[in-house]
Amino acid sequence: MALLEVHHLIKAFGGLKANDDVSFVIEKGELLGLIGPNGAGKTTCFNCIAGMFPPTSGRIVFDGQDVTGLPAHEMARRGLARTFQVYTAAGDLTVGENVLVGCFMHTRSRSSAKSKADGILEQMGLKEFRHQLVSELPVAAQKRVTMATALGTDPKLLLLDEVAAGLNPSEIEATMAGIRRIHAELGVTVMLIEHVMELVMNISHRLIVLDYGRKIAEGLPKDIARDPQVIKAYLGERYVREHAAEIGG
Amino acid sequence: MDILFGSIVSGVLIGMVLALVALGLTIIFGVMDIVNFAHGEFLMIGMYTGLLTAQATGMDPLFCLPVAAAVGFVLGVLCYGGFVKYLLRGPMIAQLLGTFGLMLVLRNLALLFFGSEDRALHHGLLVGKSFDIGMGIILSATKLATAVLSILSFGAVWLLMNRTKIGKALTATALNRQGARYMGIPTERMNMLAWGIGGATVTIAGALIVNFWSVTPYVGLIFTMIAFTVVALGGFGSVPGAFFAGLVVGLIMEIPGFWDFFQLSFAIDWMADVPMISFKYTWIYVAYFVIMLISPRGLFGWKQ
Amino acid sequence: MEAIRNALDFSDFPKTDLGVALAVLVFLFCFPFFPHSAFAMATMIQFFIFSLYGMGWNTIGGYGGQVDLGKAQYVGIGAYTTMVCLLRWDIPFWVSMPIGAGLSICWSFIIGYPLFKLKGHYFAIATIATSLVLKDLFEVWKFVGAARGLGILPYKYHPPDFWRLIFKEDVYYYYIIFAFFIVGLLYMNWFRKSRLGYQLRSIKDNEEVARSLGVNVHWAKIKTYAIATAFVSVVGSFHAVYVKNIEPEDTMSLDISILIALMAMLGGAGSLWGPVIGAGVLIPLKSYLKEWLGAAAGLLGIDLIIYGIIIMIISAFEPRGLWGIIEKIRRRRRI
Numbered sequence: 067m068a069l070l071e072v073h074h075l076i077k078a079f080g081g082l083k084a085n086d087d088v089s090f091v092i093e094k095g096e097l098l099g100l101i102g103p104n105g106a107g108k109t110t111c112f113n114c115i116a117g118m119f120p121p122t123s124g125r126i127v128f129d130g131q132d133v134t135g136l137p138a139h140e141m142a143r144r145g146l147a148r149t150f151q152v153y154t155a156a157g158d159l160t161v162g163e164n165v166l167v168g169c170f171m172h173t174r175s176r177s178s179a180k181s182k183a184d185g186i187l188e189q190m191g192l193k194e195f196r197h198q199l200v201s202e203l204p205v206a207a208q209k210r211v212t213m214a215t216a217l218g219t220d221p222k223l224l225l226l227d228e229v230a231a232g233l234n235p236s237e238i239e240a241t242m243a244g245i246r247r248i249h250a251e252l253g254v255t256v257m258l259i260e261h262v263m264e265l266v267m268n269i270s271h272r273l274i275v276l277d278y279g280r281k282i283a284e285g286l287p288k289d290i291a292r293d294p295q296v297i298k299a300y301l302g303e304r305y306v307r308e309h310a311a312e313i314g315g
Numbered sequence: 316m317d318i319l320f321g322s323i324v325s326g327v328l329i330g331m332v333l334a335l336v337a338l339g340l341t342i343i344f345g346v347m348d349i350v351n352f353a354h355g356e357f358l359m360i361g362m363y364t365g366l367l368t369a370q371a372t373g374m375d376p377l378f379c380l381p382v383a384a385a386v387g388f389v390l391g392v393l394c395y396g397g398f399v400k401y402l403l404r405g406p407m408i409a410q411l412l413g414t415f416g417l418m419l420v421l422r423n424l425a426l427l428f429f430g431s432e433d434r435a436l437h438h439g440l441l442v443g444k445s446f447d448i449g450m451g452i453i454l455s456a457t458k459l460a461t462a463v464l465s466i467l468s469f470g471a472v473w474l475l476m477n478r479t480k481i482g483k484a485l486t487a488t489a490l491n492r493q494g495a496r497y498m499g500i501p502t503e504r505m506n507m508l509a510w511g512i513g514g515a516t517v518t519i520a521g522a523l524i525v526n527f528w529s530v531t532p533y534v535g536l537i538f539t540m541i542a543f544t545v546v547a548l549g550g551f552g553s554v555p556g557a558f559f560a561g562l563v564v565g566l567i568m569e570i571p572g573f574w575d576f577f578q579l580s581f582a583i584d585w586m587a588d589v590p591m592i593s594f595k596y597t598w599i600y601v602a603y604f605v606i607m608l609i610s611p612r613g614l615f616g617w618k619q
Numbered sequence: 620m621e622a623i624r625n626a627l628d629f630s631d632f633p634k635t636d637l638g639v640a641l642a643v644l645v646f647l648f649c650f651p652f653f654p655h656s657a658f659a660m661a662t663m664i665q666f667f668i669f670s671l672y673g674m675g676w677n678t679i680g681g682y683g684g685q686v687d688l689g690k691a692q693y694v695g696i697g698a699y700t701t702m703v704c705l706l707r708w709d710i711p712f713w714v715s716m717p718i719g720a721g722l723s724i725c726w727s728f729i730i731g732y733p734l735f736k737l738k739g740h741y742f743a744i745a746t747i748a749t750s751l752v753l754k755d756l757f758e759v760w761k762f763v764g765a766a767r768g769l770g771i772l773p774y775k776y777h778p779p780d781f782w783r784l785i786f787k788e789d790v791y792y793y794y795i796i797f798a799f800f801i802v803g804l805l806y807m808n809w810f811r812k813s814r815l816g817y818q819l820r821s822i823k824d825n826e827e828v829a830r831s832l833g834v835n836v837h838w839a840k841i842k843t844y845a846i847a848t849a850f851v852s853v854v855g856s857f858h859a860v861y862v863k864n865i866e867p868e869d870t871m872s873l874d875i876s877i878l879i880a881l882m883a884m885l886g887g888a889g890s891l892w893g894p895v896i897g898a899g900v901l902i903p904l905k906s907y908l909k910e911w912l913g914a915a916a917g918l919l920g921i922d923l924i925i926y927g928i929i930i931m932i933i934s935a936f937e938p939r940g941l942w943g944i945i946e947k948i949r950r951r952r953r954i
Contacts, residue, residue: 116831117830118827118830118831137830137835138827138830138831139830139831139832139833139834139835139836142830142831142832142833143833147831147832148831150827150828150831158820158823158824158889159817159820159821159824163817163820164821164824166817167817167818167820167821167829167832167834168832168833170814170817170818171832171833173814174813174814175621176621176625176812176813176814177621179814215828215832216831216832218832219832219833
């Protein structure tokens with residue numbers, strides 16, 4: 067059953083179309099990757115789905131209901147959580163308090179929010195950091211904080227925006243395991259934007275590729291890796307022409 | 316009809332000065348995103364400078380403008396270098412309250428040195444003189460001269476900002492601070508320059524205003540609010556915007572005049588009962604509020 | 620029940636803090652028993668009043684990071700409601716105080732809805748503008764005494780009048796405002812750990828993140844603004860019966876608004892003790908500077924000059940206030 071359907075999504079900033087007629091479906095329980103070169107409109111697509119701003123046109127259906135243009139906090143209440151690429155926390159919330167904010171979404175009671183937050187901190191291996199400010203943590207832990215915070219809202223669908231960017235290989239390995247665990251143990255459907263190919267190719271059930279705001283390919287990771295359109299988008303026209311034989315296109 | 320034309324003319328003339336009052340604030344805001352609460356106090360200092368120089372030297376107050384400009388420039392530079400520079404590192408609330416502290420200090424220094432009584436100019440070439448230009452409009456000579464000199468000063472600053480190298484560097488800093496630094500513009504010195512120019516323009520305005528407005532140490536606040544409104548209307552950081560906005564706010568200040576005009580010409584009795592003159596400044600606050608709601612960047616704004 | 624337990628739960632503070640806080644409370648409780656001048660008593664009452672104002676401001680300004688410089692309008696609404704109710708209809712304080720708070724909250728919703736569409740400087744200046752508009756209105760409104768204001772004639776009542784809060788001796792006022800102070804402190808202790816408190820701090824951190832966590836940012840700000848307003852309005856009502864003479868200039872001027880924000884900021888915005896520390900330092904400083912330098916030495920305004928310089932120094936070098944300095948020292952010691 068489809069959890070999220072995106073129909074003909076267009077988002078224009080002035081004259082620039084950041085998303086141009088993008089359509090796709092996420093099934094319940096899926097792990098979907100969204101890839102594409104820099105500036106392809108991946109984060110814009112996330113922002114439209116998450117309600118950070120309304121799409122210019124198109125329709126978004128979440129969990130069987132039309133949610134086009136709903137504000138972000140409303141989307142969060144309906145079970146859609148997201149992380150942010152750049153986590154700019156200049157303020158004074160500690161890691162534990164950050165996670166607590168998400169946990170407060172479904173309850174007013176401090177004690178139940180608190181016990182839930184403790185559980186998530188434990189799960190994400192953040193317990194030791196909980197009295198520290200987010201800005202004091204190493205990058206890998208910061209990324210885990212954004213995931214933990216999002217998980218506090220009990221999401222049905224989790225949108226992860228480049229959670230592996232800037233990590234070293236062993237940290238990427240750990241992140242990958244973390245995402246798999248969220249997906250398997252908590253039963254959360256996951257959609258991720260990622261530039262780190264080893265992660266996204268390994269982990270995703272299915273991939274969608276954006277380029278210049280348009281969807282240029284969709285399919286299994288192994289097929290996408292050999293798709294000449296995708297290779298062209300990433301490496302340029304010339305590379306494809308010169309290496310035609312190796313690619314086999 | 317006389318009242319209507321009189322109010323319009325008076326509003327336009329005062330509007331020119333208000334544009335000059337707000338010019339400094341908008342330049343400073345444009346370059347470094349800080350709102351200066353002490354702006355009206357700078358103006359008050361300009362007023363005292365004009366008044367006291369004129370009284371001490373016996374010169375006409377209009378010739379004291381260079382003195383006022385020099386005082387303002389030095390004051391602006393000192394305030395920036397000695398104080399505001401440190402505020403910029405802190406959060407916004409520290410900036411707001413910090414310049415409020417500056418305002419308290421300047422206001423009460425004036426109180427300490429000059430006392431709390433009203434002071435006004437009683438001599439000068441133009442003080443008390445006026446022209447009758449027909450249609451019942453009487454132009455006060457000081458207001459007219461003030462308006463003309465305001466336009467000249469405004470034009471001079473505009474030329475400085477747009478036609479000279481240093482002015483262009485200032486504009487570049489306002490548009491894109493990081494970029495300007497990469498291009499080798501000393502942005503720190505540009506900040507100081509902005510405060511210097513800001514201080515100089517507002518003290519000139521003060522020395523002009525004192526020709527027809529008496530001065531006390533408390534005169535600053537209302538001008539700070541006027542300047543905020545002009546800047547909001549003109550767009551935070553926009554120099555040409557400040558000019559047009561000054562005119563509009565000048566007319567807003569004449570609302571009591573328009574009110575009387577309507578009341579008299581249409582013989583609406585209840586309008587006579589409203590003490591509109593007490594709301595002379597209220598409309599300015601209302602205008603600020605409404606402008607910000609319609610267009611949070613100001614009506615002619617460009618700065619993000 | 621849980622709310623009460625949370626309000627009484629101070630366990631996340633270090634023991635030394637609680638010790639100091641307890642000692643201060645005991646001192647405040649015993650203060651009237653010590654020999655003191657009437658001036659000292661008045662200063663103490665001012666300290667309570669302004670620490671409560673500061674606590675109110677601290678919700679929206681400190682935890683929420685929305686720099687509100689228009690709180691004086693609610694001092695005015697509270698004070699004038701109580702005054703008008705008492706003078707015109709003989710409505711006692713304990714009835715007029717909630718009416719005033721209700722009116723203030725209504726007004727806060729009316730202007731809060733548009734206000735919170737603005738951010739940063741624009742918001743701060745707009746709050747000033749709304750407050751000044753209200754003040755201008757009160758200055759010509761004959762019903763509330765226009766610019767001359769309203770005054771209670773104490774001989775018309777029979778002090779001690781606990782119903783209308785009319786007393787001859789300040790000590791009654793002292794203990795009543797002391798009780799308000801304790802309630803305010805407990806409320807703030809609950810608030811900072813409540814859902815709204817955390818949501819607000821998350822808004823201050825990053826609005827986008829807060830929205831993605833299900834926080835209705837606009838509504839959360841309006842709600843908190845109303846809470847801050849209620850605090851200020853209630854204390855404004857008290858102020859009216861305490862000083863017995865109110866006029867627009869001394870209840871609703873910009874200086875009062877700024878003073879309220881200063882209490883919280885100089886003490887440490889966004890911390891429980893901040894406004895109390897701020898008022899504890901600033902109010903005595905302000906009154907005694909005025910007494911010694913202004914009135915005694917005849918140097919008009921020099922108290923405010925020193926005061927201004929202190930504000931300048933703190934905002935330039937320690938914008939997190941006195942509490943920020945304490946925390947910095949602690950952090951250094953831990954590392």
